[in-house]
Amino acid sequence: MIERSSSRAFRPEPIDRAVLAAIFGDAQRAPSWCNVQPWRVCVTEGAKTKSLAEAMIAAAKSGLPHAEVPFPLDYPPPYKQHRQACGIALYQNMGIAKGDGEGRYAAWLRNYGFFDAPHVAIVACDRRLGPYAYLDVGVWLGYVLAACAERGIATCPMASVAAYPEALRAHLPIAETDVILFGLALGHADPDAPANRTRTTREPLDANVSFCS
Ligand SMILES: Cc1cc2nc3c(=O)[nH]c(=O)nc-3n(C[C@H](O)[C@H](O)[C@H](O)COP(=O)(O)O)c2cc1C
Numbered sequence: 001m002i003e004r005s006s007s008r009a010f011r012p013e014p015i016d017r018a019v020l021a022a023i024f025g026d027a028q029r030a031p032s033w034c035n036v037q038p039w040r041v042c043v044t045e046g047a048k049t050k051s052l053a054e055a056m057i058a059a060a061k062s063g064l065p066h067a068e069v070p071f072p073l074d075y076p077p078p079y080k081q082h083r084q085a086c087g088i089a090l091y092q093n094m095g096i097a098k099g100d101g102e103g104r105y106a107a108w109l110r111n112y113g114f115f116d117a118p119h120v121a122i123v124a125c126d127r128r129l130g131p132y133a134y135l136d137v138g139v140w141l142g143y144v145l146a147a148c149a150e151r152g153i154a155t156c157p158m159a160s161v162a163a164y165p166e167a168l169r170a171h172l173p174i175a176e177t178d179v180i181l182f183g184l185a186l187g188h189a190d191p192d193a194p195a196n197r198t199r200t201t202r203e204p205l206d207a208n209v210s211f212c213s
Contacts, residue, residue, distance in 0.1 A: 007154035009193030032136035065163030117185035154189035
């Protein structure tokens with residue numbers, strides 16, 4: 001399997017339209033229930049990324065989060081520990097101490113500038129199909145991540161940006177019948193950025209998979 005990890009610092013150089021089209025073209029092969037293909041995606045290019053980032057940063061600074069698909073309110077064990085471990089790994093690499101509220105706020109706000117990526121894909125799903133269609137979009141995301149990794153394109157999926165749907169809807173043609181699920185920052189990773197040294201761990205196989213005979 002191709003190595004990948006989330007990048008949280010990007011270089012400004014854009015990805016050629018032909019490469020973007022090839023990545024999302026590959027992901028069109030993703031399977032979905034009854035082949036409904038419910039992913040609805042806007043990919044920003046050029047000045048649109050910057051103007052959307054400005055609007056999202058303003059929304060995040062001033063508004064309360066209210067995602068169209070509710071975020072988890074609580075993470076029971078073992079999810080809480082996994083969540084904490086990935087936060088600790090990121091903040092340690094970035095040199096942000098535990099009690100550094102300002103540093104944490106600045107790091108959180110970088111989500112809304114898409115970590116300076118030249119492109120963000122805002123991913124929605126037709127709400128009339130119900131939650132099973134979200135599963136199809138998750139499978140599609142896996143295809144996109146693999147298609148990017150194959151080409152050396154860096155990515156970071158971001159549920160965070162779904163917390164401010166009005167700003168996204170004001171700037172992008174997102175249908176009323178669609179529900180916003182997440183964003184995906186795309187670009188070339190900044191190899192010198194400490195955040196990009198972050199690597200997360202995974203549980204051993206038997207924590208997630210049982211062979212039943
Ligand atoms: C649906 C989804 C939403 C995510 N949302 C965010 C986010 O809002 N901000 C962020 O920094 N990372 C986000 N991530 C990245 C995860 O934190 C990351 O995938 C996880 O910690 C595993 O690390 P890895 O991607 O480097 O393997 C998201 C990942 C997924 C799949």
